Every structure is written in C-alpha cells, then in structure tokens.
Amino acid sequence: MKQIITSYKDVVSLQEYIGRMRMSGWQFLFRGHASTSFKLLSMVGRKQPINGDRITNEYLCFQNFLERVRDEGWLDFKLVRDNKDLFLMSIGRHLGLDCRLLDWTAALDTALYFATSDDKYVNENAHLWILAYGGSVDSMNAKVNPFDVKELTLIKEDYFIPDDNLIEDQPWGILRRYRQNGFFTVTSSDMLTTPLNKLSTDNIRFTPIEIKASAKSNILKEIVKNGDWLCLTKHFKIEDDIKAINSQYFSQA
Numbered sequence: 001m002k003q004i005i006t007s008y009k010d011v012v013s014l015q016e017y018i019g020r021m022r023m024s025g026w027q028f029l030f031r032g033h034a035s036t037s038f039k040l041l042s043m044v045g046r047k048q049p050i051n052g053d054r055i056t057n058e059y060l061c062f063q064n065f066l067e068r069v070r071d072e073g074w075l076d077f078k079l080v081r082d083n084k085d086l087f088l089m090s091i092g093r094h095l096g097l098d099c100r101l102l103d104w105t106a107a108l109d110t111a112l113y114f115a116t117s118d119d120k121y122v123n124e125n126a127h128l129w130i131l132a133y134g135g136s137v138d139s140m141n142a143k144v145n146p147f148d149v150k151e152l153t154l155i156k157e158d159y160f161i162p163d164d165n166l167i168e169d170q171p172w173g174i175l176r177r178y179r180q181n182g183f184f185t186v187t188s189s190d191m192l193t194t195p196l197n198k199l200s201t202d203n204i205r206f207t208p209i210e211i212k213a214s215a216k217s218n219i220l221k222e223i224v225k226n227g228d229w230l231c232l233t234k235h236f237k238i239e240d241d242i243k244a245i246n247s248q249y250f251s252q253a
Contacts, residue, residue, distance in 0.1 A: 029104040032115030047250040105182035116216040126211040
C-alpha cells in the first residue's frame with residue numbers, strides 16, 4: 001500500500017488495494033486529519049484538564065452535557081440494547097463534546113473531506129488514518145458504558161428511527177450522527193494520553209497515509225461529500241453550549 005498520496009489517482013489506487021484486502025477478510029475504517037501534526041488521540045487525551053485529573057474532568061464535563069441535552073429527545077432513537085451514556089456521548093462527540101470517543105467512518109470520501117477541506121491547514125500535509133480490523137464489530141460492544149472500557153474497543157453507531165419520523169425532522173444531534181454514520185474507538189481510562197496507533201491489537205491495526213498539501217484541492221474537487229451533506233455548515237446553539245461546557249474542564253488544544 002502506497003504511504004503517500006500526491007493526487008486523486010493515488011486515492012483510486014488505494015481504493016483498489018482496499019478492495020483486494022477486503023476479499024481476504026479485513027475491514028477498513030478511515031479518519032482524516034488536516035495536518036500530520038495531529039496525534040491519533042481523543043479530545044480528552046489531546047487536551048489538558050484545567051483543574052484536577054483528566055478522568056474526573058471528563059466525567060464532570062459529560063454530566064454537565066447530560067443536563068444540557070436531557071430534553072433534546074435523542075433517547076427516542078436509541079436501540080433498547082445499547083448503553084445510554086455511550087449513545088448520548090456519541091452524539092455529543094459529533095457536536096464537539098470533549099470525551100474519550102474518537103469517530104471513524106466507513107466512507108473513504110468522508111475522511112478525505114475532513115483531511116482536505118480545512119482552509120486553516122491548506123498548506124500543510126494531511127493524514128488519512130486507516131483502521132483495519134479482522135472479522136466484524138461485535139454489536140455487544142454498544143452495551144458497554146464508555147467509562148468502564150478496559151481495552152481499546154471498536155463500536156458501531158447504531159440507532160432506531162421511528163416509523164413516522166423523516167430524516168429532516170430528526171433532532172439536530174441525531175441528524176448529524178446519521179449523516180456521518182460510522183464507528184467509534186473507545187479508549188480505557190489508563191490509556192487516554194496514548195495515541196491509538198500505539199495501542200494496535202492483533203485484530204485492530206492503524207496505518208497513516210500522508211496526503212501532500214499540493215494534492216488537497218484536487219482531491220476535494222473529486223470527492224462527493226461536502227459540508228452540507230455532513231451537516232457541518234449549519235450551526236445550532238447547542239454547539240456553542242457544548243463548547244462552553246468543554247471550556248470549564250479542558251484547555252484548548
């Protein structure tokens with residue numbers, strides 16, 4: 001597998017390689033970083049706690065978040081089997097909540113969009129992180145409370161959509177979660193500051209592919225995904241509220 005992307009042609013070659021590898025039993029997820037300087041860490045691993053220890057601050061931040069969103073109606077979309085805190089935390093992560101979840105996508109184009117669309121880093125090389133895992137993701141993982149995870153865990157985003165509910169009618173958090181349908185990695189409390197690529201297991205492997213800054217505009221023109229589709233361009237007050245909650249517990253990265 002080529003380790004550097006210099007044009008969209010390299011993306012096509014990567015897609016072909018991944019297709020061959022899938023035939024051998026491996027599955028692939030993707031994550032885009034606009035700069036190669038970004039480590040493969042969750043937000044609570046990347047930031048510093050303002051007072052006290054990291055784990056306590058994460059828990060207090062999450063409890064404050066729960067108070068803010070208790071009337072949002074999100075739990076109407078949770079599968080009965082799934083853990084409530086994990087479900088709500090996953091929505092919060094899509095809206096900017098500082099927590100131990102790191103989001104991944106099964107759509108290569110979505111990851112490439114995040115890697116190439118940020119004007120702030122237009123002149124910096126980017127990273128396309130590839131998570132390869134053997135077999136399938138155990139649906140039982142979604143039953144686990146995120147604060148009780150003992151090892152690196154991969155979780156699929158599942159949800160229930162009521163029969164009389166149109167996609168456009170869904171609450172904002174649910175809609176963004178739906179548009180960016182994918183997966184999360186969850187890190188144990190004692191490994192929050194360890195980059196995920198240092199935690200690779202027999203069944204989960206991480207590989208960085210460098211995207212040259214000169215290739216970003218070409219890739220962005222070719223991919224289908226855009227900010228509107230991913231619900232990134234529309235802004236809601238809840239996102240400002242979550243930023244305010246984060247700022248009480250963690251410094252800016």
